[in-house]
Amino acid sequence: xxxxxxxLDRPNSYIxxxxxxPNAPRLAEGRGTYVxxxxxxxMVHVAFYRSPHAHARIGRxxxxxxxxxPGVLRVFTGRDIAAVCSPWVAVLAHLKGLKSAPxxxxxxxxxxxxxxxxxxxxxxxxxxxxxGLAVLEVEFEPLPVVAEMETALDPETPLIHPELGxxxxxxxxxxxxxxxxxxxxxxxxxxxxxxxxxxxxxCLEPRSILAAYNRAENQLTVHHSTQAPHMIQTVxxxxxxxxxxxxxxxxxxxxxxxxxxxxxxxxxxxxAAIAKIMGRPVKFVADRIxxxxxDIHARDHRIKGRLGVDAxxxxxxxxxxxxTGIGPYSVYPRTSAIEGNxxxxxCGGPYxxxxxxxxxxxxxxxxxxxxxxxAVGHPIACAVTEGLVDLAAEAIGMDPVEFRRRNLVRDDAxxxxxxxxxxxxxxxxxxxxxxxxxxxxxxxxxxxxARLREAGIYRGIGIASFIELTNPSPFMxxxxxxxxxxxxxxxxxxxxxxxxxxxxxxxEQGQGTEAMLAQVVAEGVGVxxxxxxxxxxxxxxTPYGGGTWASRGAGIGGExxxxxxxxxxxxxxxxxxxxxxxxxxxxxxxxxxxVEKATGRARMPLGELGRIVYFRGDTLPKGxxxxxVATRHYITSDYPFAxxxxxxxxxxxxxxxxxxxxxxxxxxxxxxxxVINPLLVDEQIRGGIVQGLGGALYExxxxxxxxxxxxxxxxxxxxxMAAEMPDxxxxxxxxxxKESLLGAKGAGEAGTAGAPAAVMxxxxxxxxxxxxxxxxxxxxxxxxxxxLGRIPxxxx
Amino acid sequence: MAEAExxxxxxxxxxxxxxRVSRRVEARRHLIDFLRLDLGLTGSHAxxxxxxxxxxxxxxDGEIVRGCLTLAAQLDGAxxxxxxxxxxxxxxxxxxxxxxARNALQCGYCTPGMLATCADLLERSPAxxxxxxxxxxxxxxCRCTGYEAxxxxxxxxxxxxxxxxxQVAIGQATIGETAE
Numbered sequence: 001x002x003x004x005x006x007x008l009d010r011p012n013s014y015i016x017x018x019x020x021x022p023n024a025p026r027l028a029e030g031r032g033t034y035v036x037x038x039x040x041x042x043m044v045h046v047a048f049y050r051s052p053h054a055h056a057r058i059g060r061x062x063x064x065x066x067x068x069x070p071g072v073l074r075v076f077t078g079r080d081i082a083a084v085c086s087p088w089v090a091v092l093a094h095l096k097g098l099k100s101a102p103x104x105x106x107x108x109x110x111x112x113x114x115x116x117x118x119x120x121x122x123x124x125x126x127x128x129x130x131x132g133l134a135v136l137e138v139e140f141e142p143l144p145v146v147a148e149m150e151t152a153l154d155p156e157t158p159l160i161h162p163e164l165g166x167x168x169x170x171x172x173x174x175x176x177x178x179x180x181x182x183x184x185x186x187x188x189x190x191x192x193x194x195x196x197x198x199x200x201x202x203c204l205e206p207r208s209i210l211a212a213y214n215r216a217e218n219q220l221t222v223h224h225s226t227q228a229p230h231m232i233q234t235v236x237x238x239x240x241x242x243x244x245x246x247x248x249x250x251x252x253x254x255x256x257x258x259x260x261x262x263x264x265x266x267x268x269x270x271x272a273a274i275a276k277i278m279g280r281p282v283k284f285v286a287d288r289i290x291x292x293x294x295d296i297h298a299r300d301h302r303i304k305g306r307l308g309v310d311a312x313x314x315x316x317x318x319x320x321x322x323x324t325g326i327g328p329y330s331v332y333p334r335t336s337a338i339e340g341n342x343x344x345x346x347c348g349g350p351y352x353x354x355x356x357x358x359x360x361x362x363x364x365x366x367x368x369x370x371x372x373x374x375a376v377g378h379p380i381a382c383a384v385t386e387g388l389v390d391l392a393a394e395a396i397g398m399d400p401v402e403f404r405r406r407n408l409v410r411d412d413a414x415x416x417x418x419x420x421x422x423x424x425x426x427x428x429x430x431x432x433x434x435x436x437x438x439x440x441x442x443x444x445x446x447x448x449x450a451r452l453r454e455a456g457i458y459r460g461i462g463i464a465s466f467i468e469l470t471n472p473s474p475f476m477x478x479x480x481x482x483x484x485x486x487x488x489x490x491x492x493x494x495x496x497x498x499x500x501x502x503x504x505x506x507x508e509q510g511q512g513t514e515a516m517l518a519q520v521v522a523e524g525v526g527v528x529x530x531x532x533x534x535x536x537x538x539x540x541x542t543p544y545g546g547g548t549w550a551s552r553g554a555g556i557g558g559e560x561x562x563x564x565x566x567x568x569x570x571x572x573x574x575x576x577x578x579x580x581x582x583x584x585x586x587x588x589x590x591x592x593x594x595v596e597k598a599t600g601r602a603r604m605p606l607g608e609l610g611r612i613v614y615f616r617g618d619t620l621p622k623g624x625x626x627x628x629v630a631t632r633h634y635i636t637s638d639y640p641f642a643x644x645x646x647x648x649x650x651x652x653x654x655x656x657x658x659x660x661x662x663x664x665x666x667x668x669x670x671x672x673x674x675v676i677n678p679l680l681v682d683e684q685i686r687g688g689i690v691q692g693l694g695g696a697l698y699e700x701x702x703x704x705x706x707x708x709x710x711x712x713x714x715x716x717x718x719x720x721m722a723a724e725m726p727d728x729x730x731x732x733x734x735x736x737x738k739e740s741l742l743g744a745k746g747a748g749e750a751g752t753a754g755a756p757a758a759v760m761x762x763x764x765x766x767x768x769x770x771x772x773x774x775x776x777x778x779x780x781x782x783x784x785x786x787x788l789g790r791i792p793x794x795x796x
Numbered sequence: 797m798a799e800a801e802x803x804x805x806x807x808x809x810x811x812x813x814x815x816r817v818s819r820r821v822e823a824r825r826h827l828i829d830f831l832r833l834d835l836g837l838t839g840s841h842a843x844x845x846x847x848x849x850x851x852x853x854x855x856x857d858g859e860i861v862r863g864c865l866t867l868a869a870q871l872d873g874a875x876x877x878x879x880x881x882x883x884x885x886x887x888x889x890x891x892x893x894x895x896x897a898r899n900a901l902q903c904g905y906c907t908p909g910m911l912a913t914c915a916d917l918l919e920r921s922p923a924x925x926x927x928x929x930x931x932x933x934x935x936x937x938c939r940c941t942g943y944e945a946x947x948x949x950x951x952x953x954x955x956x957x958x959x960x961x962x963q964v965a966i967g968q969a970t971i972g973e974t975a976e
Contacts, residue, residue, distance in 0.1 A: 027901055680899060690943065
């Protein structure tokens with residue numbers, strides 16, 4: 001059942017209303033508190049010596065010169081840290097066959113990627129620590145490098161971890177129906193090979209941690225720029241061999257995360273270990289170059305796809321062969337097999353067909369480890385699917401919009417189980433498509449495109465339908481053995497002055513979690529939103545929860561907050577009933593006052609109720625429950641995930657002389673169920689779209705054959721900047737999930753999921769008169785000119 | 797040794813956010829570190845430390861500069877304004893309010909630098925087109941918003957400032973009429 005929004009005109013009905021973010025003015029005045037803004041007494045700084053080789057045996061480490069540098073206090077090797085911090089192996093039981101090797105916070109014998117920490121220098125300042133690094137002597141014996149994922153499994157390729165037997169981390173094959181038979185009977189079969197370029201998150205605030213250890217109490221307090229404070233608490237306690245209760249993780253303002261800050265990083269673990277060894281606060285803030293070489297990368301995939309259609313243009317079969325390189329280790333604790341697994345789960349997701357075969361092959365290589373990054377696997381699956389769909393439409397001479405109309409799962413077909421066995425509670429592909437076509441005036445754009453083509457101007461229109469996995473249950477990680485909470489909780493408290501404090505296990509990364517929670521709590525309790533204060537990001541204070549990942553904040557954290565708010569309201573009404581000699585069910589709380597439900601007549605402000613409860617409890621009947629605090633937890637259980645859907649369109653102009661792509665406009669219709677704050681949802685979509693456009697057009701972690709990252713600064717690694725980005729039109733269809741009262745699903749990743757596919761299809765639409773096509777991201781001018789045959793093709 | 801150490805330290809006296817500041821700084825100290833570490837002005841952020849991302853943008857002698865490409869030792873006699881000062885004087889309040897109202901900031905890490913850049917634009921160009929706004933902030937990286945909200949906010953403030961100026965003119969005309 002889902003909340004009744006017919007009461008939207010009540011004074012404190014905030015669900016569905018644009019309310020400004022309570023934390024935004026502070027950030028706009030530069031008064032936020034990011035980890036690097038915190039200074040503690042006796043604090044020291046650590047800097048890491050990182051392997052210059054992609055694969056090398058670590059020889060003698062001579063710290064003498066480093067220790068002589070003024071301000072340098074200590075030098076730590078891998079062995080020093082291993083004495084207090086145990087290694088980890090990132091596998092999950094439900095990803096059958098996934099293997100990885102033990103990984104240390106600081107490499108002990110071997111460095112396995114260029115950028116892996118091999119020693120740490122601690123000094124009174126970061127600058128002094130870097131002076132120490134400059135004279136630290138480390139001997140290396142270079143080893144053969146496995147850089148190329150295509151040959152990673154060849155018998156002649158050296159093994160990265162000989163004890164694993166091969167360089168295969170994970171393989172999964174999924175088959176449904178009779179793909180071979182269906183392909184054989186298809187009227188047309190199209191096929192293509194796609195590459196999604198390895199890229200990374202480039203959070204403007206680099207990864208940051210400040211770990212303080214108090215020996216007297218065996219207490220570790222960690223200020224951390226993270227998405228998952230409780231997960232980090234658990235991991236720190238386990239590997240530093242401490243009781244979980246003695247580890248507190250505090251997460252203040254976070255300068256962007258996008259999935260980058262939901263993983264366990266060796267340098268951050270080492271920082272906490274050093275704090276424990278030295279018994280004083282230790283700060284580590286990555287600089288930009290180490291961010292590029294040590295933040296997780298993502299989306300390094302080569303995908304071969306085949307799609308069969310019948311004469312009416314209906315999809316009859318889809319075949320996917322995915323290959324991805326994940327670096328030398330699976331990343332802890334979420335693992336690096338999830339992305340490939342998602343490609344298998346999500347390809348073909350929006351479409352109604354039964355015959356499917358998909359394989360993902362996840363291999364090890366000597367490059368920076370990859371792991372989950374915003375929209376995990378979705379942009380890949382969407383690009384492959386939508387690229388093939390456009391090819392198929394072209395093959396049978398059908399307009400791409402009409403082709404989608406024939407193949408998208410019908411809006412009345414739910415519940416529906418996809419060929420990949422994903423279960424959908426309720427999606428709105430057709431309604432979304434219809435809205436998109438109308439919004440962009442598709443026919444007029446096509447007419448304009450044809451007109452301009454006559455004049456030698458090549459515009460393209462690209463469409464991409466997508467699904468997005470949100471509100472994950474324990475099926476995502478918990479069932480595999482990871483101590484990552486899919487449940488989340490909220491505690492709501494009424495203070496004597498009638499104000500409300502809510503503590504939540506979900507976290508704020510700038511997406512507006514705290515605004516969303518304030519709105520939901522205000523509506524749940526019945527108070528003005530400005531009277532609600534939200535507290536997140538402190539494991540010692542908030543209910544245990546998962547934090548921010550897989551678009552779960554609003555759907556899961558929001559529902560817990562709503563239920564807690566409603567429970568507090570019920571508690572308030574019970575006390576109010578006793579005070580006012582009225583049955584609680586005849587009363588309500590509206591706009592911070594207890595009112596008569598039938599007439600709306602004000603009976604008592606909450607401040608007065610608070611005064612009586614807290615200071616004159618003697619005047620209330622003995623035994624009257626007077627809990628002005630309520631906690632509720634929420635976990636999804638009917639479906640493993642709440643899928644959302646949407647559709648995007650991109651309009652581009654390609655300069656066929658220079659290969660430059662100009663983004664003229666972008667549209668998105670998406671359905672995240674109940675929209676709690678329309679402005680915040682729209683801005684999640686816009687920001688997500690631009691992040692997707694970055695991967696499609698600019699961003700690329702380019703490696704040399706010997707495993708050196710060639711794009712490790714912001715001049716060489718291009719990110720979307722304002723001048724190149726388009727204006728974006730965003731609209732919604734609302735299909736609330738019936739599983740929760742709130743009805744919200746996630747919205748944070750939808751933009752990123754569909755944008756690369758839309759722009760790829762738009763570019764290829766523009767190039768169609770030249771019979772040219774690009775399928776390798778990023779779509780640089782060089783690649784477009786090569787596709788046009790104007791310059792030779794180059795491999796990279 | 798003492799001599800070598802001495803030669804790396806430079807005396808500077810400058811004004812920061814309107815207040816006099818005198819420090820002895822290492823010759824290699826960048827302005828962004830000087831502001832954050834020596835003066836505790838943590839509103840300006842270090843993003844890339846090689847002059848690309850714009851997170852450390854501050855105003856020096858009326859011009860916006862990269863705090864990571866400017867040495868503190870260069871700034872003897874300079875007049876420096878950071879987000880803290882620009883907020884306290886109210887100079888960018890309308891921009892800040894528009895950013896909040898339009899949700900033109902998410903994580904907020906780029907915002908102080910972005911605001912300094914936007915204020916610089918509006919000082920030079922009271923009626924910038926969307927393309928001009930995009931061009932002017934094209935040295936300020938924002939990973940969260942996708943920029944459109946920022947463009948909208950700046951456009952709104954530019955229009956409001958023009959209207960306010962216009963209102964003054966209308967007000968004067970009204971006074972003139974009354975005098976007649």
